[in-house]
Amino acid sequence: MPVVAPPNPASVAHGSVDPLRGSFAEFARPTGPDLLARTAPIVPWIMARREAHVWPYARAVTSAPGTTTHAEAETQSAIRYGLNFATQDYLSLASHPSVQEAAMEALRRYGVHSGGSAALQGRSDISRALETEIGETLNTEHVVLFSSGWGAAFGAVTALVRPDDHIVLDRLAHNSLQTGANAATRNITHIEHINVDALRRALAGIRAGDASNGILVVTEGLFSMDSDSPDLRAMQAVCHEYQATLLVDVAHDFGSLGPGGTGHIGREGMLGEIDLVMGAFSKTFASNGGFVATRHPGVRAYLEAYGGPHTFSNSMSPIQIATVREALRIVRSEEGDARRASLMSVVHTLRGALAEQGLTCLGDPSAVVPVLIGQTSLARVASAGVLERGLFANLVEFPAVGVRAARFRMQAMSDHTPQQAREAAALLADAVREARERLAPPGTAARQVAA
Ligand SMILES: Cc1ncc(COP(=O)(O)O)c(C=O)c1O
Structure with a gap:
């Protein structure tokens, strides 16, 4: 293996740019009429x-x-x-022989392509089976699949929230949720991380001025930069008190934590009691894709009709579906x-x-x-x-x-x-x-x- 003699990063200068200073935040809002030319300053950095x-x-x-x-x-x-220690394959299922065999069997039976969005003919019998199995695991009747976790988060928020509605986000909520919120409404409140009192104050403030529009409250089962979790039982109760809807992103905890892999929701004994559960298959489930799970048939219909990344994007491939199904079978087993x-x-x-x-x-x-x-x-x-x-x-x-x-x-x-x-x-x-x-x-x- 070739060996590189690395420079001392503390003493390398590149023109006037200090490689130890600056951040992506400085380049996030470039100005000027030429969209192409104004991207140039990031390159020397x-x-x-x-x-x-x-x-x-x-x-x-x-x-x-x-x-x-x-x-x-x-x-x-x-x-x-x-x-x-840089790969999100928490139960090591990507290398599991039966997961790999399931992927190969799907390849032989269905080929490599889903060939359409789920709204048209992109689904298969195994994707329907996966919807049912996730619903059984989380105790929610309705499950809608997306081709990425990012798309599931964005799709859930934008399908349900209209410009007059409100969104209350944990300030550390994932980019997919924040971007969805910004696309859906300007009425966004960020609250202190996993703080139920801050949630109550925010909801009371919103309801004092607006009794007629919806409020979506967004949090995560396990925050992926801080490895901490909110009190979901308390959050769901506060949401119901103020006629708000709770969405919990379980991308990191579903499969890897909790009884039977049911994540933080299962750990808190809240299966079937959270308004909206959104997850990703890219961590424990050794694949790509995501889902939203709900007890409400109307929510399912809205996600299928207005959840952009579900409705207008090619659906998960049969190989991905088969991989996730086998991973889920293992997650739920001894x-x-x-x-x-x-x-x-x-x-x-x-x-x-x-x-x-x-x-x-x-x-x-x-x-x-x-x-x-x-x-x-x-x-x-x-x-x-x-x-x-x-x-x-x-x-x-x-x-x-x-x-x-x-x-x-x-x-x-x-x-x-x-x-x-x-x-x-x-x-x-x-x-x-x-x-x-x-x-x-x-x-x-x-x-x-x-x-
Ligand atoms: C909390 C959270 N939500 C959503 C996503 C997006 O999932 P995916 O990578 O499957 O698109 C991620 C992935 O980084 C995440 O950490």
Whole structure:
């Protein structure tokens, strides 16, 4: 394997652009009449980060992304082999023999293409079966499939909310939900993260001035940057008090948490009691696609008629459907329980080892292990060291998280071994220590700079 001698990211300059400063937020609202020309300023910033090896994005795997993998950084010709904590395959079902066999059987029977939107002839008998099986798992009669989780979120919000209605969003809700909200109405209120009192205040304020329009309240079962969860029972009760509708995005917890894989909703004993449940198959279910589950036939009809990404986009392929069905069968079985237990044991080992190394893990134990670094420059320099040491862990920085809240989002899988978790923690800690030293002005204690 070729070895690259990486530059010291703390000392690489690219013209006047400092690769350790700036963020995507600065380029998000370009101005000027020429839509093409005004995109130019972002290029030197990305180039500077690439040259300094602090652009850890858009890596390409060159082998199956299991607990270890080969991957190529966009900027480095070397293919690196390492421990993989950067893939969202929480129960390791992507490599499961029966999941792969189900995909191959679907390929042989249905071919590679769904050939149309679900509104026309893009469905198959197995996609109908998947709708039923998800409904049984979540105790909701009606399920509508989408070809991505992003589309399911956007489609659910835009199909149901009209411009005079209101949306109340947890301020950390996923991009798909925020974008859907912005497309549906200007009446948007962001509330403090997982705060039921803030929700009550927001709903009381809206209802004081508007008794005649709808209110959609949006939260997640497990927040993917913070690994924490709201009190859904309390939220649903408050929503009903103010005639508001609750939508819960279960992209990260469905399958990987809760009794029988029913996620945080199942953990809270709320199956069948949440107004709208929206999920993604891209994490635990080893595929692409998403769904919205509801008890209301009218909601189903609206999603099918007005849920843009369902109605006007090609539906999930038969291979994806068969993959998700087999993954769901395992999720609901004793094997699923064993895999969730193994996942949680890896997570506890990883969090414990990171804490021993002096690093801070956010939130509650789940497949998502956010490791807080804080300062963006420190996290960027550490990201180069993480890769050099043969660890794949995703860097998350502003504006995806708060300004001084950069972090590595590690994602555990049930097939990781405790030894791999301990090694990953040691590699990450070592990279952070080295980054502190590199950034410390001469004669300064490295630790002070990182604070
Ligand atoms: C909370 C949440 N909702 C929705 C999505 C979109 O799902 P997908 O990647 O399947 O389109 C994601 C994926 O990142 C997510 O984290």
